[in-house]
Amino acid sequence: MTERPNIIFIMADDHAAKAISAYGYGINKTPNIDRLANEGARLDHCYVTNSICTPSRAAILTGTYNHVNCVTTLDTPINGRLPNVAKHLQSDGYQTAIIGKWHLGEGKEHEPSGFDFWSVLPGQGDYFDPVFNQMGDEIEAEGYATDIITDKSLAWLKSRDQGKPFFLMCHHKAPHREWEPNPKYRDLFTDEIAIPDTFNDVYKNRAKAAAAAKMRIKDDITYDDLGLVQPEGGLEVGERARRKSNRRKIPNPSDVSDIKLIDKHTGEIFQFNTPEEFHNFKYQRYLKRYLATIASIDDSVGEILQFLDDNNLAENTIVIYTSDQGFFLGEHGWFDKRFIYEESFQMPFLVRYPAKISPGQVNKDICCNVDFAPTFLDYADTVIPSYMQGVSLRPLFEGETPEDWSQLAYHRYWMHKDPDHNAFAHYGIRNKRYKLIYWYNEGFDLPGTNDGGEDKEWELFDCQEDPMELFNRYNDHHYQDVVFEMKKLLEDKMRSIGDRIEHTR
DSSP, X not given: OOOOOEXXXXXXXXXXXXXXXXXXXXXXXXXXXXXXXXXXXXXXXXXXXXXXXXXXXXXXXXXXXXXHHOOOSTTOOOOTXXXXXXXXXXXXXXXXXXXXXXXXXOSGGGSOOSOXXXXXXXXXXXXXXXXXEETTEEEEOOSBHHHHHHXXXXXXXHHSOTTSOEEEEEEOOTTXXXXXXXXXXXXXXXXXXXXXXXXXXXXXXXXXXXXXXXXXXXXXXXXXXXXXXXXXXXXXXXOBSSTTOOOBBOOOOSOOTTOEEEBTTTOOEEEOXXXXXXXXXXXXXXXXXXXXXXXXXXXXXXXXXXXXXXXXXXXXXXXXXXESSOOOSSGGGBOXXXXXSHHHHEEEEEEEOTTTSOTTEEEOOOXXXXXXXXXXXXXXXXXXXXXXXXXXXXXXXXXXXXXXXXXXXEEEEOOTTOTTTTOOOEEXXXXXXXXXXXXXXXXXXXXXXXXXXBOOEEEEEETTTOTTOOOOOTTOGGGHHHHHHHHHXXXXXXXXXXXXXXXXX
């Protein structure tokens, strides 16, 4: 019998594909993460089924869509009695562990299940001196979260039973906001970073949801996000970032001459002459802190790969690097995620398995995060249970895309009761060329309108001709056949996975 592979699944939080140098955008360097692409495969069209942390993690763990696992929002924890991929691997002889961010609920009924060892952060956790829930006990750790999660992962690997294959989920909290780099990397980026072409998007020719979202770098970024001292005061120093939060957004006045910002680490004072200069400052601070936070994750991947090399484990260990969703890096003026728009929808995915996966592959087939669990089980030679709705990605990794591969990704965002971000609920599909979106949210008015709170709209984007998704073609008569076909594909997909259709023809 062929030796079953070990599996190390490394997942960061909110790590955009564009912030991995293997994807070729040139805004930072991630040499250790890039090793996985150079020595294995990179997926260019891997998508999230629900672009928010908790639901994505549930889909990855269970191999099911969120209407099935019932984890649809940040406030819907996972039921620990549900079957999951770790339980299947554990029952079939694998040692299993999860270390780092969990974010699927707290309390006994929501703790990790199916793991021989777990040490997870409560909620989002802290970047510095974090507390862990370790096998039901509260454990305090000194240091920087990314380093601690790495050290804990390596310690478990060293202490494992070497007679069994292992499955390790190493989940970093970074680079989730508010971004706090390791102090050694605070000044890593000194040169200006190019602003995206769509940074000043005014959301013309789009659904109302784009303009309504409260995720703009110009308007909604906070003092803490940018490592700045928050002045005392109320609305005059900034709108609340969230309900029941003391964090404030940095104002965005038309006259910036009275704005004075202070670096919380150095005390440096920043003042501005024009709104454009002020907006560029916000963007540069955001990107540089975000990318500096990622630098420690790249170090972590390097340490894990070095451990495998030093212990002759590299050849028979599958190593995957991904994120729980995409993230906006200033495209359309946004930070955050939530939307089916491409930057938020696309997950980075890099995999190395020297025994089976040829190096240097770039795959452009469409897949999604419900496919991860079946993939683990396929490589482990374990039965893929019938309840899982994903399919194994193994053929894609090994260069043999099946003729009947669906080339379709489905997304549904349910958190329309979140006025902090005002991101409308929606669902939709993407195939290799087109993306169809239905915005069915109720309950929020677009500022300046009086439409009764109902904003039900369709969008169709031609991802080939309009990759930045600036022009809604839904009502364009040249695309009516496409609309008809995409609606049929959407409805067929929703019926096949058992999700509720909200729209009418």
